[in-house]
Amino acid sequence: MPRTALIVIDMLNTYTHEDAEALVPSVHEALPGIAALLKLARASESPVVYVNDNFGEWRSHHGEILRAALQGRHPDLVEPVAPDENALFVVKARHSIFFETPLAYLLGQLGAERLVLCGQVTEQCVLYSALDAHIRHFDVVVAADAVAHIDAQLAEAALRMMSRNMSAAICSADGITFDARRAD
Template structure:
């Protein structure tokens, strides 16, 4: 059962905006531009920005090119950076403790990959009692080849999560979508 969070602080989670994850994803340059819009808005509002990076010894070893953030996205001094080894940024990381220390109750989520880490982190946040807003124009993924001649296109995966997050309901929590240019980093619940 989820715990409803106290506090009114929002935070922007930038998930796996790494060269090996978002670098060649669907519509990457537009998505990266929209993440920058969200970053500017969050920073102007004094909202914490948290950078999450996939790290493992096979695909994304620390310091490797695939592990590095894409050059157009740059954390500022003092912004929290955190590694994860699982799809959800909450699993086996200090994310929940860090959010509690900041009084965060509202997560604004963007990054990659839509169908894996963005979805898992958004759902995990809702299940843990956070309000969650997905930036519908600031997340992306790659197409999935099912190996039998069937491909699920990346655009469809993005649309699916946008629809799901705009229609989902959780008691005592808000689940929503917004564009990077319109998201409200409000402390009002």
Template sequence: MSGTAIPIERTALLVCDLQNDFIHPEGAYGRAGQTAPEILALPERVKPLADRLRSRGGWVISTNFTLVPGRGGEPMISPHLKTLRPFLAKGDFRPGSWGHRTVDALQPVDVEVEKVAYSAFYMSRLEWVLRKCGVERLLVCGIVTNGGVASTVRDAHVREFDTILLEDGCAAFSREVHEVSVAALRPVCRVATVAAMLEEEAPP
């Protein structure tokens, strides 16, 4: 329990960017061939923990990367991202679209929060949602470990949420990058496996 007695009803599985446009073969990244086996395996790996939290009164909250439509529906893409992912196009990660939605394996989520940058806390309503739900502890999973996950974990720490990184519930586009990123987060939060948290959150 990360050294504290925070009850499960004040615990949330925070799902970072496990969306159709990232994961599904017909999504934006899948169509462009931009994926990795470790990333594709995540939804089914974390599903048992999502189901456990739901069954015991905890929360499943997803943060969904968003490309805000501008004039003519053209997405507002930062220069950095446009250079990194030139295949992103009109309609990708559009709010309310199938691609923007959390993958089916992790549905139903309790709340979906749009995010526009690496950190899910940046200029979003995430902190407001967590406080309204009474959440004090976050079990963080998703993609990518060195990007959205790391930034969100650090911002959660600053906001004094009891934060646990699910080491095997996250992935990057390479195993080495993932491992380096996890090592860098160990001074910031507890690092645990999905299996360990399933055991901790087992019914009494």
């Protein structure tokens, strides 16, 4: 099995943005799947990479982003999926996890060939990230029960597009396996 990295997209969120209240119920539903994926990836010592918006704060780093999210409107949505001391962190400014970030380089250094995507928002950041991963020749897996949406119909269409147009495997979190640690 190719080396797999878990990518946690935008889960460190203050929930103060325009669509936050529409997003929150779906995040509650996705949280158990995200937590399960984190547990599996950590147990197998697979890379876990958080890729997160920086809320327009260009002087921020991952500790400040986490702190802001924990002080936001829904810390209960952040605490269960907070990064541990082994997590890697990439800051992004736009929808795709790859757009003008060092993520592709980092994944190359890790030897990752397969990416499991989870987080938010299915019909936005997850969709655009899956496309960018696909065009970079990564195998893409999306845990449908570990992604949150603002618009359920658009999210369902996005999952179909990822499957059909990007050859992404769409499955539940409990159907995903991570490779055991490899000696490098």
